[in-house]
Amino acid sequence: MKRVDDFRLKFGKKEFVPIMVGGMGVDISTAELALEAARLGGIGHISDAMVPDVSDRRFDTSFVKDKTRFYKHNIDNSDKSIIKFDLGVLAEATQRHVAATMEAKKGDGLVFVNCMEKLTMNAPRDTLQVRMASALDAGIDGITLSAGLHLGSFALIADHPRFRDVKLGIIVSSVRALQIFLRKNARLERFPDYVIVEGPLAGGHLGFGLDWAQYDLATITAEIIAYLQVEKLNIPVIAAGGVFTGSDAVSFLETGSAAVQVATRFTVANECGLPAKVKQDYFLANEDDIEVNTISPTGYPMRMLKSTPAIGSGIRPNCESYGYLLDGSGGCAYITAYNREVVLHPDGKNISVKDKTCLCTHMRNFNCWTCGHYTYRLKDTTRQLADGTYQTLSAEHIFKDYQFSVDHQIALPN
Numbered sequence: 001m002k003r004v005d006d007f008r009l010k011f012g013k014k015e016f017v018p019i020m021v022g023g024m025g026v027d028i029s030t031a032e033l034a035l036e037a038a039r040l041g042g043i044g045h046i047s048d049a050m051v052p053d054v055s056d057r058r059f060d061t062s063f064v065k066d067k068t069r070f071y072k073h074n075i076d077n078s079d080k081s082i083i084k085f086d087l088g089v090l091a092e093a094t095q096r097h098v099a100a101t102m103e104a105k106k107g108d109g110l111v112f113v114n115c116m117e118k119l120t121m122n123a124p125r126d127t128l129q130v131r132m133a134s135a136l137d138a139g140i141d142g143i144t145l146s147a148g149l150h151l152g153s154f155a156l157i158a159d160h161p162r163f164r165d166v167k168l169g170i171i172v173s174s175v176r177a178l179q180i181f182l183r184k185n186a187r188l189e190r191f192p193d194y195v196i197v198e199g200p201l202a203g204g205h206l207g208f209g210l211d212w213a214q215y216d217l218a219t220i221t222a223e224i225i226a227y228l229q230v231e232k233l234n235i236p237v238i239a240a241g242g243v244f245t246g247s248d249a250v251s252f253l254e255t256g257s258a259a260v261q262v263a264t265r266f267t268v269a270n271e272c273g274l275p276a277k278v279k280q281d282y283f284l285a286n287e288d289d290i291e292v293n294t295i296s297p298t299g300y301p302m303r304m305l306k307s308t309p310a311i312g313s314g315i316r317p318n319c320e321s322y323g324y325l326l327d328g329s330g331g332c333a334y335i336t337a338y339n340r341e342v343v344l345h346p347d348g349k350n351i352s353v354k355d356k357t358c359l360c361t362h363m364r365n366f367n368c369w370t371c372g373h374y375t376y377r378l379k380d381t382t383r384q385l386a387d388g389t390y391q392t393l394s395a396e397h398i399f400k401d402y403q404f405s406v407d408h409q410i411a412l413p414n
């Protein structure tokens with residue numbers, strides 16, 4: 001009977017334990033978590049979502065306060081289009097976050113950064129270019145592009161000296177998305193170094209509609225592997241979404257995936273950035289406490305706990321401080337929904353917005369409890385303590401459980 005450790009992910013001549021811990025913004029996949037995956041010989045992700053805010057918390061900078069002060073005059077204006085990111089600040093925050101992480105790296109694994117392209121930041125092209133280039137400058141091992149494939153993203157860093165040596169990967173949820181991406185990027189003569197296939201059971205935003213339950217990861221992964229074989233492209237395929245045990249992972253590794261990307265099991269790791277109380281909510285969740293809804297202003301369905309405080313919250317849009325989802329013309333679906341409610345409730349009291357949420361503010365405050373489909377199984381991965389709470393786990397324990405377990409067994413902590 002095989003276990004994950006019988007397989008290796010190969011990038012050129014280098015070999016890695018075929019476990020990637022996925023990016024989880026905003027700072028849910030912390031540097032500490034990513035560094036553990038790398039130390040253990042796998043691949044960890046930090047996320048660059050809301051990186052000025054992450055920098056403020058990590059390095060005591062004051063990027064968000066400075067931005068808020070700069071745009072204070074606009075707070076009562078329902079039009080947020082004047083709010084722009086200072087590209088110098090964005091570069092500095094990214095460099096701090098990435099450089100400090102890379103300096104702390106030990107072991108044979110790698111640390112990548114997850115860049116969500118849906119963070120359009122009122123200047124999608126310029127901000128993404130700065131985010132990627134700054135991560136490269138600061139020595140990141142790889143960049144995973146996710147949440148909205150801007151077909152020109154690789155081209156944005158084509159002139160960077162590290163363009164051909166850094167690992168570049170994309171997340172797709174269909175063979176069609178991959179085909180389009182490869183066609184559009186052909187002139188760069190630079191293929192992705194890996195393709196993550198994210199199925200419908202993943203956490204965060206989904207690359208499916210509300211009919212997500214009709215799709216399954218094994219089928220999509222097999223289609224993508226077959227397509228790459230036909231095209232004679234030797235690109236490692238990494239399956240993600242609902243891989244809950246080492247045996248789940250082995251079933252993908254035995255059928256042609258080069259690795260798996262996992263996240264949900266690490267949401268209850270000591271090193272995960274979620275507050276302790278929220279980790280307990282994840283442990284307590286039952287299957288019917290989890291839903292896929294459309295409250296994310298990005299337009300992508302998102303999976304979360306139904307008890308998420310972000311649902312129905314009618315807070316004032318906080319774009320003067322954040323503004324990560326402002327599209328290229330300064331709009332955001334939450335602003336539109338919020339403004340509609342303000343018109344309907346001119347006294348400004350008890351505003352509740354049901355159809356969209358202020359994702360920046362709620363993710364920043366850990367009040368949007370996005371999670372994977374199998375979150376309801378987390379309670380089976382640990383022990384309940386005398387006070388009724390569940391014991392959080394070390395990332396090492398979870399990683400090694402994936403690496404060495406057989407028979408769908410899950411090792412409980414000591």
Ligand SMILES: Cc1cc2nc3c(=O)[nH]c(=O)nc-3n(C[C@H](O)[C@H](O)[C@H](O)COP(=O)(O)O)c2cc1C
Pocket residue numbers: 021022023024025026028047049114116146147171198201202203204205240241242243261262263264265267370371372373374
């Ligand atoms: C709490 C949470 C937050 C996530 N945030 C992101 C994100 O910011 N960007 C992204 O590309 N994927 C995100 N994901 C998806 C994961 O990186 C990963 O691909 C997926 O969840 C793997 O499936 P699993 O959670 O069933 O193991 C998130 C997942 C979770 C559970």
